[in-house]
Amino acid sequence: MKKPRICTIGSHSALNILRGAMDEGFSTLLICRKGTSSFYASFGICNEIIEVNHFNEIFNLQEQIADSIIIPHGSFVAYYDLDRLLNEFDVPIFGNKNMLTWESDRYKKSELMRAAGLRIPKEFEKPEDVDRPVIVKHFGAHGGKGFYIAMDSEELIEKIESRPGEAERPKIIQELIRGTNIYPSFFHSVIRNRTEFFGVDRRYESDVDSSLNVYLSEDPTFTIVGNYPLVLRESLAVKVQKEGEQFIDATKRLVPPGLNGAFCLEMCVDKNLNIFTFEFSGRIVAGTNFFIPHSPYSYIMWGEQMSMGRRIAREIRDAFDVERIDEICF
Structure with a gap:
């Protein structure tokens, strides 16, 4: 070959x-x-x-x-x-290219995260049911573009009615958790039969993260401008790694043969260090881009420079060497 x-x-x-x-x-x-x-x-x-x-x-x-x-x-x-x-x-x-379908559908996303036993924010089927602050997200990966928040059902209904076509557009209404958002990335290796904790980032989201937003915007946007690194306290990293492993187990059951390669769980940690997982990405995320040539965790694991791009290529090289390419590509 x-x-x-x-x-x-x-x-x-x-x-x-x-x-x-x-x-x-x-x-x-x-x-x-x-x-x-x-x-x-x-x-x-x-x-x-x-x-x-x-x-x-x-x-x-x-x-x-x-x-x-x-x-x-x-x-x-x-x-x-x-x-x-x-x-x-x-x-x-x-x-597993079937993961792209699950990632693009927010209802299927929630189903998979529940199957993994992850704690997820409450979701509302109808705007009238909302009884707390929520964030509204559309389907697909668009870097947070078009997301918006509402404090209650009255404000949400008003915002939906003011946006042309919004009532019919596929979306999910999700409880807005108060806490710190973190975006841990992992790599699941079929060849080595392990889930590797790779690194953590946070996202800088246009005017929602701007100091001027308080004065200039009543309706902040969540379009991602860039990412920056974060190192977790180790007691929290232990919990995050466990949730990554639970997620992989769920993909094996619901999206056989399961996810392999890079993925990210999008989390919010509240003041009591409870972890809520509100999204996932079933492939490499842009938050790994600043971990070139390596992240703290990938260097600890490998003892050499290991970016996520290189980790993907290493898996392909290892699979090629032992004639197992068919197990990691579909």
Whole structure:
């Protein structure tokens, strides 16, 4: 079997993925939109770049990229028709690609987190049922864009009615927990049969995190601008790791053969150190991008530079060496 190329699309965490692939000795291929190729080329980590007008053109490139393994990230959930990706795309995708469907549907997300035994915020079926502060989230991965909060049912109904088409738009109404948001990332290895605690980030969310927001905005937005690192107190890290392992066990039952590769649990820790898990991402998240060349935890585990991009490539390399690629790509 010929050693595969590593391929992704130019967005989200592409630099992380490609650098890691090169560190592990893979040839790299990037599919990017016109006007962005010079940015990616400037880093010297792309052996080949294919320019497209729209990312959906990847379906027409399958023969050209057939020798590759695709590494999905958040933009796959945001930009692709997942039915087409599951049924019309034959190039191997790293990880369990069925997880992308569960990630894009907020009802299925909640089902999976409940199955894992994670504590999740209360959810409301109807705006009239709301009796506490809530956050409203739409389906898909859009970096928090379009989320909004309401203090009670009256305010929520008013906001829904003031937004064209909002009443019919798929969404979830979720209790807003008071506490500190944390975003721990993990890597589940099929080859090594373990779930690795990789690192933790927090997100900087446009005007909701701006000091001017108090004065200038009555309705803050949650569009993610960037991420910054966090190291947990170790007693809390122990609990977080356990929840990551519980989540993997649940994916094995509900989305067989289960999740493999990178994932993130999105949590809020209240004043009593209770952990509420309000979201998950079943693939690499942008919050791992500043952990290049390594996170504190990945360095402790590996004793070498190990970014998430490199960890993905290491898993592929290990699987290739023992002829188990079919167990980690679908």
